[in-house]
Amino acid sequence: MNVLQRTLERRFLRGTRWLEQRLGAAKGIKWLLSYVFPDHWSFLLGEIALYAFIVLVGTGTFLALYYIPGDSQVIYHGPYALLQGEQMSEAYRSVVDLSFSVPAGLLFRQAHHWAADVFVAAIVLHLCRIFFTGAYRKPRDVNYFIGLTMLMLAILEGFAGYSLIDDLLSGMGLAIAYGVALSLPGIGAQLGYLVWGGPFPGSSSFLPRLEIVHVFLIPGTLAVLITLHLVMIMRQHHSQFPGPGRRERNVVGTPLWPAYALRSIGLLLAVAGVLFLLGGLVQINPIWQWGPFHPYLSENGAQPDWYIGWLIGALRLMPNWEPAIGNYTLIPNPFWGGAAFPLFVFIVMFAWPAIERRFTRDHLRHDLLDRPRDRPTRTAIGAAFLSWVMIIFAVGSTDRLFFRLHISYTAQIHFWRAGVWVLPILIFFITRSACRSLRRTDTHPMRAWQGTVVRRGPDGSITRLGDSADRTQSRPSEEPVGTVPAESER
Template identity: 65%
Template sequence: MSALRPPRTRPDEDPLARPVRFVDERLGAAAITKKALSYVFPDHWSFLLGEIALYSFVMLIATGTYLAVFFVPSSGETIYHGSYVPLQGAAGSEAYMSAVRISFDVPAGLLIRQAHHWAANVFIAAIIIHLMRVFWTGAFRKPRELNWLIGVTMLMLAILEGFAGYSLPDDLLSGMGLAIAYGVALSLPLIGGQLSTLLFDGRYPGGEDFWPRLFIAHVFIFPMIIGALIAVHLAIIMRQHHAQFPAPGRKERNVVGTPMWPGYALRSLGWFAMVAGVIMLLGGLVQINPIFQWGPYETWRSTNGAQPDWYLGWLIGGLRLMPPWEVRFGGQTWIPNPFFGGALFPLVCFVTLYVWPWFEQRFLTRDFRRHDLLDRPRDNPLRTAIGAGFFGWVFTIFVAGSADRILVSAGISYVGQVWFFRAFALIAPFVIARITYNICRELRDTGRHPLRRSSA
């Protein structure tokens, strides 16, 4: 009987062939794998922006998992007896003291904590720049509207996730940020009081359950949602294929570039190594958020020099520039002032981004066709001008929220700069949009390259 059995492997068979055949006979994975490995990516540097965001998220998960093992999400008071001498014997919450212990008493704790913080900054910055590229190249047009919505949602969740992580250490700076968030939540019409009480487990600074809730949101809820959105985002891209810039041989229904294996996969691994290396270098060489210098948060302490992470600067600017208006009726305040700068302003920004694909399609271009070829920014001067004006508006408010210390040091009064930025925020978008429109139209009509000198 043994002579009749077929040989288990052929003498010349690759050692990997047998497990591959085993999987394929049961799951039919060969065709799917072959299709995935032959997927073609367009060759353009701007497509790497999305990969920076992806790899930063991977670094966030890796470093965040390490930090979560040692962090204690509790408001219970404790005494510090660690390696950092200036805080010896100081009282503070367990959340704050555990963050300090991570920085000085956990092996590689400070490196990982700072790398985690830098990865969060890079992640949000990469999403913003990637969205700007998608907007100015028209990559949000049919059939990619859903991926645009996913990208805008990821930006919103990334900001919330960053704020939650920035608030967890319960240091002086994060406590002031939570106080502002509590005020904005209270300002929401009709539901503000109930919502703020629910989120904070009572009145500010919150009850015992607030820190575990914030920890769970930061470590589990937001990362799971963002990770799921990234997976759906990539699946849609693979199903629809990448859009590409016009060039000889490139058409609406083909993609010219580098296949997944081996070219793009090896290039992508190298890019991941570069992103991870830069983040770790930043974490080891460039100090960020030194909570041990700020000290633990106390409700009676504050500092005029306090500034949040950069991605919250536009919200601080909105709160700062809003005139002291409130909606009152019947002797009661129905809409408090913080609502306009802290809630309505970001709502307007994100709603504008959400509805833009259909607004442009219906009111600006009347173009309902499928588009797999991208525009250069000059090809659609109106869209580019509107985007530049919108970004200029948000950026002006961002500067107003982050430059006050420099301007006050230069001898410019705080009141004077507030009025200047109020006026500038109303005028600048139209000026920026007009200048951008003229430049794009000229480049489109003449065909010149903006960075190349014309030959004599």
């Protein structure tokens, strides 16, 4: 072990010297390696998304080698019996072939699809962490905007990805997207015609366009934004939770080398492992069962991937309201659920830092995070807004609920048309009072304990050190490790 360590160290020094003599990079490397990451598990949520993106790029490159974005109709003569002699587009055939004829093709395709689902999920969870701890406040609001932009792009990227296949599900999804595009007031028809290159299902150039968007434009933009995101984090340093030795202008935690780098590499391997395990063990989007898409076909219960589900829910929930002058419809109904709703959600999220500054009159720089309970109103607003979106999302699966539990579909829709407004208000008050109570009692909601801490001496005597009521006082303050001196102290 020691020999190995010494060898590694020597190698490392030699490598640094090599770089220093050519690029003068030693100082930068030193700064990078001693960069301090604060200790909290929730700071790894964004990293899960980052590593899912790496898996997506890796698997996606493999898939792109076999995918053909062609809409010319061909007859299938492959190994899958049920599609024998079936007429289908070249694109669909290439993905069926990828699944059944290319070695490990199905594994890569499924891992890619699972990675996409987990990627967006991890971003959403990361966003929740950022919101509820107030990490978006000045100076990190710029990075928060970049993160929101990446979330939008990730959703668009996912939709473009599963629309490429031209199976029954993706075709129906594109038909709905086309309907939403047409519903945009004023510009809808022209926009739809422009993007699809003609009326639905579009011209032969549509799939190649979609492919370029999916494999080049959006991933490239995402890569640039991710780099910006990370550079900006390092430039501003991580925010951290308050704690012993933690102040606004320092960071207490673990340096990049050796501790944090290994931890992060471990997470990368875990992400890749979980995604490929899912890809190998759990079937996702079995396109051979859905069959090819033709505009005259449809199936019951067609659903989008989960990150588009909130739009389907909104389309279902929105009452049939179409303002019209005479025979001219000003705003077709799909506009509300399919375009106005997501636009509103993102506008609120983009505007939130400014809204909060306006109401709290807090224009200061913040490097220490808030515990959610310490900002009851913000936490309550966040919980209410999140529940509002989640209810609309859940309404997207009312048909399956009806099928399983026989709760009348129209009754569900009618109920949620009221509930979608009432329940978030209820959640607002519940959350706010829960936060206030937690702040007052300072118990951990899950780790609350009651009892007495005692120490038994060598002679068998028992000394009382503290109990649950003064737990915070009795906790030994830990030595700060890896403290970065504040910039003013340097």
